[in-house]
Amino acid sequence: MPSATSSRTETLADDLLGAVGRLTRWASRNADLTVPTAALRLLALLDELGPTRIGDLARADNISQPTLTVQVDRLERAGLVARQSDPEDSRAVRVRLTPQGSASLRDARSARAAALTPILEAAGPEQRARLREAADALTRLLRDLPATL
Numbered sequence: 001m002p003s004a005t006s007s008r009t010e011t012l013a014d015d016l017l018g019a020v021g022r023l024t025r026w027a028s029r030n031a032d033l034t035v036p037t038a039a040l041r042l043l044a045l046l047d048e049l050g051p052t053r054i055g056d057l058a059r060a061d062n063i064s065q066p067t068l069t070v071q072v073d074r075l076e077r078a079g080l081v082a083r084q085s086d087p088e089d090s091r092a093v094r095v096r097l098t099p100q101g102s103a104s105l106r107d108a109r110s111a112r113a114a115a116l117t118p119i120l121e122a123a124g125p126e127q128r129a130r131l132r133e134a135a136d137a138l139t140r141l142l143r144d145l146p147a148t149l
Contacts, residue, residue, distance in 0.1 A: 027112035043105040051094035
């Protein structure tokens with residue numbers, strides 16, 4: 001039987017994931033994005049992981065390898081990602097962000113932040129200070145996560 005602390009921690013985890021997910025979806029819907037959100041998710045994953053094999057990317061994004069291959073093909077045609085040989089296995093390839101892909105991801109992040117800025121400005125200084133503390137705490141928590149696929 002789970003302890004009360006474990007149950008509260010699980011509830012906190014669920015609440016955090018729900019709030020961050022909803023915030024990200026809201027910002028994406030209200031931002032002037034030039035790249036579809038599914039593509040941005042893949043670009044962000046590559047930004048986080050660096051050059052990665054397609055199978056590893058598919059596992060990291062919890063989608064099938066054929067689905068991810070279609071997305072990579074589309075992004076490669078758009079110049080946002082490129083394939084490169086895997087230095088550890090000459091038969092394999094890794095996918096990496098191109099400078100254009102990095103710029104598109106940066107632009108999307110800026111557009112999402114711009115969409116959210118008026119909401120934060122309307123929140124008031126005390127609530128913004130609490131949100132700043134929460135954002136800093138999440139950043140520290142994420143910084144310390146193990147780098148796994």
